């Protein structure tokens with residue numbers, strides 16, 4: 028049996044040069060890359076703003092619209108930051124078609140044909156869109172919006188230029204934003220608009236057919252279903268198995284992402300737009316928005332007098348207007364934890380966690396998009412690759428946002444965020460420990476059921492086998508394995524009922 032030893036890189040603490048040499052970074056880019064080094068010396072600054080798409084594409088990437096290479100796309104902003112951004116550009120006609128189909132052909136989600144109908148509608152979208160979602164450079168993505176603005180009211184608000192059309196009306200030069208050629212843009216739009224209108228007609232026609240159920244299609248997913256690279260999945264299971272029930276593989280992808288992206292100058296850009304865009308929705312705008320949000324989700328479940336569990340703002344107060352004049356407002360569900368009070372449970376749990384608190388259960392609370400943004404910003408700043416939601420406790424977010432202003436983002440500086448991360452650290456490790464405990468309890472009950480259901484053994488014998496297995500793999504302590512095992516089974520039942 029071949030034995031493979033894997034050395035897991037700790038990207039966070041590696042020197043740029045070590046990251047560059049690492050086999051896992053061969054096809055990616057980031058603040059550590061040779062290209063970034065060149066850019067920093069050419070532009071004479073260390074400050075970079077690199078987004079995920081830039082970091083996850085190779086050094087040889089070229090914009091399919093303007094044809095520029097990364098070294099020509101990067102540019103220095105007025106505030107002295109090197110901007111390295113690629114964006115996903117998609118056809119908004121697809122969004123419009125999805126909206127039309129949802130309003131006409133969709134069924135109520137209690138209807139037995141609901142899923143079939145939804146799939147049939149989704150299958151139409153690639154036939155409607157003029158181009159598939161494409162990664163383009165930031166300047167090409169901006170050129171699409173800028174040209175539509177220049178063309179004014181004659182352009183349908185859901186029209187998008189395709190990558191090749193953008194390429195045809197911009198004058199691309201290295202290291203600066205595109206110049207637009209209005210005459211060419213106008214000619215290209217006129218031709219594309221005829222196509223756009225034709226496709227809208229098609230959406231209306233197909234919506235009629237879909238409504239009649241003419242494209243419903245039976246589909247079952249529970250047959251032998253292989254997703255992804257099976258060998259990769261099997262190697263992953265082998266590695267996970269070695270770590271025991273409470274173990275967790277280090278999050279490599281998240282760690283590389285955090286090591287590669289850079290957010291310099293991002294927040295100042297944010298502040299500018301904040302100053303100009305604070306508006307309270309009128310009652311009518313609120314009602315319209317609320318109607319649009321009546322799909323299943325936390326918003327539609329929230330009571331009329333709902334308030335964010337962190338900043339206490341109401342639904343009307345968490346709505347914000349976007350740069351494009353559209354209202355956004357989202358409610359997110361997150362976990363808040365309760366301390367374990369049971370003496371016996373605490374005694375068992377202390378074997379794995381010396382400090383307090385130790386969490387025994389959780390409740391779901393609902394927070395607004397801006398409080399959630401504070402949490403994700405903190406995770407990015409922490410940059411340990413753990414990602415996830417357990418970076419800041421809801422209490423700490425509450426104290427950070429204080430008297431939150433309505434209809435705008437919370438104003439929390441990086442400095443404040445660092446402090447908040449520090450204050451939350453024992454809460455955050457307790458939350459991780461809670462989920463390890465849940466996995467531990469599941470593992471115990473899974474082992475038991477493998478012997479009972481899988482081999483048809485009587486429960487008492489199955490229990491003995493499971494205990495022996497788990498003690499051997501180090502998932503139960505030798506000295507009171509039976510007691511801990513029975514307690515874990517109880518825990519599993521209790522946690523399932525949460």
Ligand SMILES: [Zn+2]
Nearest residue numbers: 090093164167
């Ligand atoms: Zn481009």
Ligand SMILES: [Zn+2]
Nearest residue numbers: 115116117168
């Ligand atoms: Zn776009």
Ligand SMILES: [Zn+2]
Nearest residue numbers: 335338395398
């Ligand atoms: Zn909030």
